[in-house]
């Protein structure tokens with residue numbers, strides 16, 4: 001019998017969560033650690049902000065999914081891993097022993113620009129922040145014009161701006177203003193055609209893009225750029241890129257350039273064969289991977305196979321990241337922008353395809369709480 005511990009219950013662990021009864025039937029024990037009884041599906045987070053989805057539609061009741069399948073769920077946050085004693089140590093100092101450990105701890109938005117104690121500043125992860133922001137947009141918007149600032153110039157900033165527009169529009173008795181503080185050129189990593197589709201939609205909606213100077217600081221009600229310009233805001237989103245949690249560095253485990261758990265082709269720590277990982281929290285040694293849910297989803301069968309194989313002394317399988325992936329951005333108001341290889345288009349059909357794929361993923365893995 002082996003002790004399998006799953007740290008985090010995100011996208012990359014969905015097949016493992018599904019397989020808990022089979023793993024237990026093989027004589028092992030399964031413990032899942034998570035900071036919340038629910039896990040929100042980030043691909044639909046912006047749609048929740050924009051009012052397309054209710055929170056119940058985008059969340060997995062992970063605690064009940066684990067317990068109804070015979071596993072144990074430990075509510076808490078992983079602080080460190082002791083790879084020599086085979087222990088996961090939680091922030092509460094509780095220790096969880098493992099024979100094999102798989103880490104799916106996601107990523108966070110480093111918040112180094114906000115003044116301490118500031119309010120109404122919302123990093124785009126964790127996804128619950130978007131729900132709190134929506135409630136504030138509705139509250140402020142019911143009394144006066146609401147001013148919304150988005151710091152960041154990538155896809156997350158695009159999706160948040162489009163859906164903040166949808167949220168504010170639903171509350172538009174007093175009007176509203178939305179500004180994106182993109183730093184350098186907005187969406188500079190995306191193909192020209194995708195960028196021009198995005199600009200067209202944002203321009204049509206009156207969303208302003210401020211480029212040419214990075215954000216220096218944010219504080220309650222204010223964005224300050226490096227060039228000294230100040231902009232008054234009610235709600236500020238931070239969409240400044242994500243990075244893996246510090247758990248691995250704090251544990252002395254080998255990490256990659258971004259601080260993610262360094263793993264080999266088997267999604268296995270390069271130093272400790274009984275530790276695996278997937279999703280945004282890893283550094284895949286073979287080739288750096290974008291921080292997108294697509295890879296977390298593709299890693300599911302490999303993590304599933306490999307952690308059980310490691311428990312049973314069988315051979316591991318390699319992870320193949322695969323070729324290019326389908327990109328669809330939800331830009332709010334029932335519209336999307338789709339890009340795959342040379343094809344790009346925007347509009348309701350693009351959103352419809354994203355909505356179909358996202359709902360299918362939720363339906364496949366969700367087990368309703370009893």
Ligand SMILES: Cc1cc2nc3c(=O)[nH]c(=O)nc-3n(C[C@H](O)[C@H](O)[C@H](O)COP(=O)(O)OP(=O)(O)OC[C@H]3O[C@@H](n4cnc5c(N)ncnc54)[C@H](O)[C@@H]3O)c2cc1C
Nearest residue numbers: 008010011012042043077078105106279280291292293294
């Ligand atoms: C606004 C936004 C929109 C996005 N839209 C898309 C999209 O449309 N398509 C796409 O492919 N990608 C999208 N992404 C990227 C996508 O969110 C990530 O790549 C994906 O969530 C990675 O999955 P994951 O399982 O690694 O992490 P997550 O899904 O974040 O799961 C990590 C889990 O670990 C838990 N956890 C965190 N810290 C700890 C801890 N210390 N101890 C225990 N548990 C912990 C969390 O609670 C969470 O349940 C989007 C990102 C953002 C920010």
